[in-house]
Amino acid sequence: xxxxxxxxxxxxxxxxxxxxxxxxxxxxxxxxxxxxxxxxxxxxxxxxxxxxxxxxxxxxxxxxxxxxxxxxxxxxxxxxxxxxxxxxxxxxxxxxxxxxxxxxxxxxxxxxxxxxxxxxxxxxxxxxxxxxxxxxxxxxxxxxxxxxxxxxxxxxxxxxxxxxxxxxxxxxxxxxxxxxxxxxxxxxxxxxxxxxxxxxxxxxxxxxxxxxxxxxxxxxxxxxxxxxxxxxxxxxxxxxxxxxxxxxxxxxxxxxxxxxxxxxxxxxxxxxxxxxxxxxxxxxxxxxxxxxxxxxxxxxxxxxxxxxxxxxxxxxxxxxxxxxxxxxxxxxxxxxxxxxxxxxxxxxxxxxxxxxxxxxxxxxxx
Amino acid sequence: xxxxxxxxxxxxxxxxxxxxxxxxxxxxxxxxxxxxxxxxxxxxxxxxxxxxxxxxxxxxxxxxxxxxxxxxxxxxxxxxxxxxxxxxxxxxxxxxxxxxxxxxxxxxxxxxxxxxxxxxxxxxxxxxxxxxxxxxxxxxxxxxxxxxxxxxxxxxxxxxxxxxxxxxxxxxxxxxxxxxxxxxxxxxxxxxxxxxxxxxxxxxxxxxxxxxxxxxxxxxxxxxxxxxxxxxxxxxxxxxxxxxxxxxxxxxxxxxxxxxxxx
Numbered sequence: 001x002x003x004x005x006x007x008x009x010x011x012x013x014x015x016x017x018x019x020x021x022x023x024x025x026x027x028x029x030x031x032x033x034x035x036x037x038x039x040x041x042x043x044x045x046x047x048x049x050x051x052x053x054x055x056x057x058x059x060x061x062x063x064x065x066x067x068x069x070x071x072x073x074x075x076x077x078x079x080x081x082x083x084x085x086x087x088x089x090x091x092x093x094x095x096x097x098x099x100x101x102x103x104x105x106x107x108x109x110x111x112x113x114x115x116x117x118x119x120x121x122x123x124x125x126x127x128x129x130x131x132x133x134x135x136x137x138x139x140x141x142x143x144x145x146x147x148x149x150x151x152x153x154x155x156x157x158x159x160x161x162x163x164x165x166x167x168x169x170x171x172x173x174x175x176x177x178x179x180x181x182x183x184x185x186x187x188x189x190x191x192x193x194x195x196x197x198x199x200x201x202x203x204x205x206x207x208x209x210x211x212x213x214x215x216x217x218x219x220x221x222x223x224x225x226x227x228x229x230x231x232x233x234x235x236x237x238x239x240x241x242x243x244x245x246x247x248x249x250x251x252x253x254x255x256x257x258x259x260x261x262x263x264x265x266x267x268x269x270x271x272x273x274x275x276x277x278x279x280x281x282x283x284x285x286x287x288x289x290x291x292x293x294x295x296x297x298x299x300x301x302x303x304x305x306x307x308x309x310x311x312x313x314x315x316x317x318x319x320x321x322x323x324x325x326x327x328x329x330x331x332x333x334x335x336x337x338x339x340x341x342x343x344x345x346x347x348x349x350x351x352x353x354x355x356x357x358x359x360x361x362x363x364x365x366x
Numbered sequence: 367x368x369x370x371x372x373x374x375x376x377x378x379x380x381x382x383x384x385x386x387x388x389x390x391x392x393x394x395x396x397x398x399x400x401x402x403x404x405x406x407x408x409x410x411x412x413x414x415x416x417x418x419x420x421x422x423x424x425x426x427x428x429x430x431x432x433x434x435x436x437x438x439x440x441x442x443x444x445x446x447x448x449x450x451x452x453x454x455x456x457x458x459x460x461x462x463x464x465x466x467x468x469x470x471x472x473x474x475x476x477x478x479x480x481x482x483x484x485x486x487x488x489x490x491x492x493x494x495x496x497x498x499x500x501x502x503x504x505x506x507x508x509x510x511x512x513x514x515x516x517x518x519x520x521x522x523x524x525x526x527x528x529x530x531x532x533x534x535x536x537x538x539x540x541x542x543x544x545x546x547x548x549x550x551x552x553x554x555x556x557x558x559x560x561x562x563x564x565x566x567x568x569x570x571x572x573x574x575x576x577x578x579x580x581x582x583x584x585x586x587x588x589x590x591x592x593x594x595x596x597x598x599x600x601x602x603x604x605x606x607x608x609x610x611x612x613x614x615x616x617x618x619x620x621x622x623x624x625x626x627x628x629x
Contacts, residue, residue, distance in 0.1 A: 075628045120629045151625075158618040158627040214424075229614045288613075290606050305414070309382035321606065322385025322599040347613040356620040363624065 001201050001218040003103040003135070004034035004096060006126065008119040009078075010044035011109030011139050013037035013051075014186065018194050019107075021050035030202035032100045036092060038122065040081060040114045041070035057092055059085050059118065071113030075152045078117020089125050102218040104134045105201070106164065111141030111149030116156035123163035135225060136164035137197060140282070140351060142172040142182050147362035154359035157230075157352065166225040166344065168197060168233060169282040171351050196235040196281055200340040203295045203329045216295045216327030221342075224293035224325050229345030230352075232282035232289075236274035237338035238267065240302050267337070268296065268307030273314065275339040285348035289319040292344065297329035298337035311339075319343065371403040371460060375435060378519070378592060380411040385599030392596035395589070404463040404581065406435065406471060407519040409588050434471045434518060437577045441532040441566040452542060454532055454564025459579075462530040462562055467582030468589075470519035470526075474511035475575040476504075478536040505533065505544025505576075506551060512576040513555065522585035528560040529581065535574035537567035548576075556580065 007016030016037055023029040035051045037044075040060045048056065060066035060081035071077040082089065098104075104126050108115035119136070126134045138160055141149040160167045170193045176182050203216045225231065272294060276286060292315055296303055312326045376398055379387035398405050413427045441454045463469065509531055513523060529552055533545055549563040619625070 079629050117628055124629070152628075154620065155625050155628045158625075159629045161614060161618045162627070163629075227610065229610070230617060290610060309380070312384060313382050316384050322389070322602045324384050325386070326384075345610065345614065347617045349617060352617055356625065360620050360622070360624050 001102045001203065001221045002030050002032055002100060002205060003105045003201060004098070004101050005031050005036070006104060006106045006122060007035075007037040007051075008106060008108040008122055009039060009112045009115030010041075011112060012107040012115050012119070012137075013039055013044050013048065013056075015107045015137070015139075015190055015194060017048040017050050018190050019198060022194060022198060030198070030205040032097070034096055034101065038082075038089075038114075038118055039070075040066050040078065040118065041068060043070075057088075059088070071117060073113045073148055073152070075113050075117035075156055078113045078115075078119075079121055080117075082118040082121035086121075086125065089122065090129065093126070093129055098130055098132060101132055102222065103132050104130060105137055106134065107137045107139075108160075109139040109141070110153040110156040110160065111139075111145055112152065115139070116152040120156065120159035120163050123160065127163060133165040133222060133225070134163075136160050136167045138167050138169050139193075140169055140171045140173065140355065142176050144182070145172075147358060150355050151359040151362050154356045157355075161228070161230060165228060166231055167229070168231045168342075169349075170197075170233075171282050173351060174279060174283050175281075193281065196233045196340065199235060199297065199338060200233050200293065200295060200342050203297070203327075203340070214327050216293075216325070216329055220325045220327055221293060224291045224323075224342055224344050227290050227345035229290065229347065230282070230349065231342055231344045232280040232284050232346050232349075234275040234278065234280045234341040234343070235338065236271050236278055237336050238271055240267075240298065240335055240337050264302060264304040265307035265310075267302075268304040269311045269314075271337060272296070272308070272311035272339045272341070275341045276315065276318065276343075280343070282346070282349060283351060284343065284346040286318050286343060286346075287320045288346050288348035289343040290321060290345035290347075291323040292316075292319050292321060292325070293340075293342040294324065294326045295329055295340045296327075296337070297331055297334070297340070299332055299334050300328070300330040302337055303328055303330075315341070371463065372401075373463060374398050374402040374405040375431070376405050376407050377431075378407060378409045378411070378588065380414060381591070381595070383410075385595060385602065388592045388595035389599040389603075392593045395592075399466070399468060404465065404467065404469055406469045407586075407589075409519050411588065412516055412518075412520050431518065434473045434577060437473065437534050437566075437575055438471060438530075438532055438579055441534060441564065441577075452540075452545060452563070452565050454530075454562070454566060458562045458564060459530060462528045462560075462579055462581050465527050465582035467527065467584065468519070468586070469579055469581045470517040470521050470583050470586075472512040472515060472517045472578040472580070473575065474508050474515055475535075475573055476508055477573050478539045478571070501539070501541040502544035502547060504539075505541045505574075506548045508574065508576045509533075509545075509548035509578065510551065512578045513552065513580075517580070519583070519586055520588060521580065521583040523555050523580060523583075524557045525583050525585035526556040526580040527558060527582035527584075529556050529558065529562075530579040531561070531563040532566055532577045532579075533564070533574060534566040534577065535568050535571040537565075537569065539574045540565050540567070552578070
């Protein structure tokens with residue numbers, strides 16, 4: 001799927017910059033050069049290495065509560081600023097060539113004043129301008145970031161969900177464990193997040209055009225995301241090393257080896273299971289998902305059909321849904337096999353309940 | 367748009383492809399059968415080998431399907447191949463397909479001895495040979511094998527309304543008597559009097575192949591299975607859709623609705 005990138009606030013901006021940077025100088029890209037970042041303070045702009053300066057848009061520099069210094073963590077100020085500068089926002093989006101895009105992805109931290117406040121207004125604008133679906137990628141705050149950010153996230157989430165066609169969530173609290181401050185861990189967390197989201201959404205866009213019978217296409221991804229809810233992404237990969245090179249070639253000459261194929265099937269199957277059972281971007285009850293997308297990427301000779309089929313069937317049972325969209329993304333030269341899973345419209349998410357309780361307690365105590 | 371009959375070739379999804387493809391297939395099968403003059407069906411599940419990579423799997427199955435269709439349809443073509451003893455023309459094929467239903471194709475192939483004929487009998491004069499019992503039995507055998515082997519769509523052979531046998535390949539291995547016996551056998555097997563048989567000589571070929579078309583087969587367990595999987599899938603999808611909005615609202619709002627959304 002080809003999607004344009006829009007970042008709101010520092011957290012969203014960083015991720016957009018990273019995703020855009022990942023495309024680098026490759027011949028094929030998923031964003032077709034469409035990447036924007038919006039912020040209420042120019043501070044974060046200095047970090048960006050990939051999004052061009054004319055696509056870094058400062059909002060609220062004349063707003064009395066902002067004046068180029070951010071919203072001070074106030075999402076209502078963020079929303080105000082974005083509303084007041086609607087014309088400016090429309091103008092920025094004016095020149096975007098959406099014919100080449102299948103969707104737009106807005107990225108924002110829900111705990112921040114800009115991400116949580118400007119984000120939903122941007123979504124509203126994007127929805128009104130573009131015919132393509134507008135999805136959001138939201139970052140939930142870490143528990144250590146304090147009460148106010150929990151309150152912001154709890155108030156911002158419903159607006160995100162009502163404005164976007166789907167909201168993929170990444171929970172910093174589940175991912176920031178162990179040593180180091182959140183700031184120190186950002187690059188690492190953002191890498192994990194970017195890998196997951198890009199492998200699932202940009203399936204097929206970054207690799208050479210190799211034809212697969214069962215290739216995943218944008219319409220599959222859009223169908224999976226077309227639930228209007230909140231989604232979680234899973235990912236697992238495994239090194240298949242030399243198996244695809246000389247050995248695989250020899251194997252093909254010598255005919256099919258039963259045992260080797262058995263191994264291929266088991267490997268493919270367990271990889272998909274691992275993608276779902278390992279840490280999801282948003283920990284949730286898998287059975288509460290409404291639709292599932294699963295993409296297997298790697299060299300076609302290593303993707304066992306039987307293994308993939310049984311994994312797909314297992315997912316149907318596990319997620320208790322008949323809508324498991326499955327496909328592969330052939331990468332002939334690759335030495336890795338990876339599985340990406342989107343659990344779409346998950347409705348049992350302990351972390352969201354936790355944020356809401358904390359937000360209510362904080363709001364009541366204020 | 368066309369006066370000529372329009373036939374379809376449809377591939378059924380495998381059970382392991384899941385509920386949604388089954389639902390699509392069950393619904394689209396109805397429309398297909400309604401819109402075409404005959405629908406030749408291929409069941410992926412019957413054909414997938416136990417061990418295959420994604421890459422190999424479809425190639426093999428597509429090849430198998432193409433071989434059957436081409437061998438069958440080529441029989442009605444007056445190409446450079448020699449005139450058949452027991453010629454089959456396109457009207458025979460059209461007549462067999464003219465049932466408006468679903469068809470299944472069987473196929474079997476065997477190599478011919480280099481010296482001509484299955485038993486090595488060599489016919490130089492091109493005259494109508496007196497069939498040896500061995501050749502006739504071989505021909506009958508290959509036709510039986512075509513029907514009893516994996517059909518493109520496994521089905522109850524006796525539920526077929528019409529059938530057609532095409533023998534294609536090395537003409538020196540043909541046996542008119544064998545073909546006639548095979549035809550009568552299929553009449554009994556398919557419980558129909560409408561069984562046509564013909565040959566399609568391919569000079570220079572070192573093999574003979576039998577293709578059997580079973581037209582309007584009505585007892586096909588796999589289609590019943592897809593329909594029941596489809597009904598279950600439809601129920602599940604409806605059930606999920608009916609609670610979707612409520613469950614999303616439950617998730618994104620706090621229990622007592624004390625939090626205001628930002629916009």
